Amino acid sequence: MHLKTQQQSSILRVLAHLGRPVTPQELLEAASADSPGLGQATVYRALKRLVETGEVRKIEVAGVSPHYEMERGNHHHFFVCESCQKMFELDGCPGGFRKLLPPGFTMSSHEVIIYGTCQSCAA
Amino acid sequence: MHLKTQQQSSILRVLAHLGRPVTPQELLEAASADSPGLGQATVYRALKRLVETGEVRKIEVAGVSPHYEMERGNHHHFFVCESCQKMFELDGCPGGFRKLLPPGFTMSSHEVIIYGTCQSCAA
DNA sequence: CGCTAATTGAGAATTGATTCTCAATCGGAA
DNA sequence: TTCCGATTGAGAATCAATTCTCAATTAGCG
Numbered sequence: 297m298h299l300k301t302q303q304q305s306s307i308l309r310v311l312a313h314l315g316r317p318v319t320p321q322e323l324l325e326a327a328s329a330d331s332p333g334l335g336q337a338t339v340y341r342a343l344k345r346l347v348e349t350g351e352v353r354k355i356e357v358a359g360v361s362p363h364y365e366m367e368r369g370n371h372h373h374f375f376v377c378e379s380c381q382k383m384f385e386l387d388g389c390p391g392g393f394r395k396l397l398p399p400g401f402t403m404s405s406h407e408v409i410i411y412g413t414c415q416s417c418a419a
Numbered sequence: 420m421h422l423k424t425q426q427q428s429s430i431l432r433v434l435a436h437l438g439r440p441v442t443p444q445e446l447l448e449a450a451s452a453d454s455p456g457l458g459q460a461t462v463y464r465a466l467k468r469l470v471e472t473g474e475v476r477k478i479e480v481a482g483v484s485p486h487y488e489m490e491r492g493n494h495h496h497f498f499v500c501e502s503c504q505k506m507f508e509l510d511g512c513p514g515g516f517r518k519l520l521p522p523g524f525t526m527s528s529h530e531v532i533i534y535g536t537c538q539s540c541a542a
Numbered sequence: 543c544g545c546t547a548a549t550t551g552a553g554a555a556t557t558g559a560t561t562c563t564c565a566a567t568c569g570g571a572a
Numbered sequence: 573t574t575c576c577g578a579t580t581g582a583g584a585a586t587c588a589a590t591t592c593t594c595a596a597t598t599a600g601c602g
Binding site: 391 | 478479480481482496498501507509510511512513514515516518519520521522523524525526527528529530531532533534535536537538541542
């Protein structure tokens with residue numbers, strides 16, 4: 297997409313720098329350093345466009361509100377810290393899901409979410 | 420819990436009979452046959468109590484609104500049909516999730532959701 | 543039966559996430 | 573620069589799920 301404004305480029309840059317799935321609220325707070333006075337509507341508008349162009353992915357998992365992360369094309373899953381509620385990307389995938397399907401069912405995608413305690417909270 | 424009223428026992432009985440995760444709305448419609456005039460608030464109140472006592476489990480996965488199912492103590496995961504939006508239980512679990520964890524992270528639980536087409540919709 | 547506390551149904555209210563409205567401001571082509 | 577369409581911020585509005593309010597009804601002890 298064209299990054300026509302300072303706000304839009306701040307939002308995308310900050311999202312890329314955070315390097316993990318974040319909520320629109322976290323993103324607003326982080327990007328406000330770059331763009332003082334940034335409004336939440338602008339964050340939502342930017343995220344919506346970025347999701348539509350495939351540059352950003354919206355992640356919805358039970359227990360936490362929706363998060364967004366840069367789409368980097370690598371298949372991965374997620375970890376949710378039950379202590380700080382932060383979400384992390386997990387590399388790799390155990391596979392073997394197709395064998396769980398009952399007869400006649402077909403799989404188009406799958407998701408794995410692991411809940412637990414992150415390194416910071418465990419310390 | 421004590422099933423003090425006709426409504427409460429209808430709700431639990433119907434939920435058990437449906438045999439798969441259902442939405443409060445589906446449950447309301449199904450249980451209305453047993454208890455005419457049943458209100459949605461009553462369904463939500465009953466589900467809330469049943470979840471608190473551990474008899475029922477609330478399932479939240481991306482793409483569909485919250486579903487509820489009887490807690491039967493068997494570890495399993497879920498299938499969501501992208502065509503009819505219905506949710507099904509999948510027996511078994513591939514395991515091997517712990518090896519996805521980064522150092523210092525601990526796992527307390529996990530969830531697997533498979534998206535695709537169910538047998539009815541594939542036919 | 544008679545009574546009181548608990549439960550119910552209907553609709554209003556709340557909640558959290560997200561979108562809309564609109565006047566003010568910005569970006570960039572001429 | 574000048575101008576116009578696009579973008580922005582603030583707050584109102586929406587949306588779906590769920591909870592609350594309250595008067596009417598029900599359960600079941602005495």
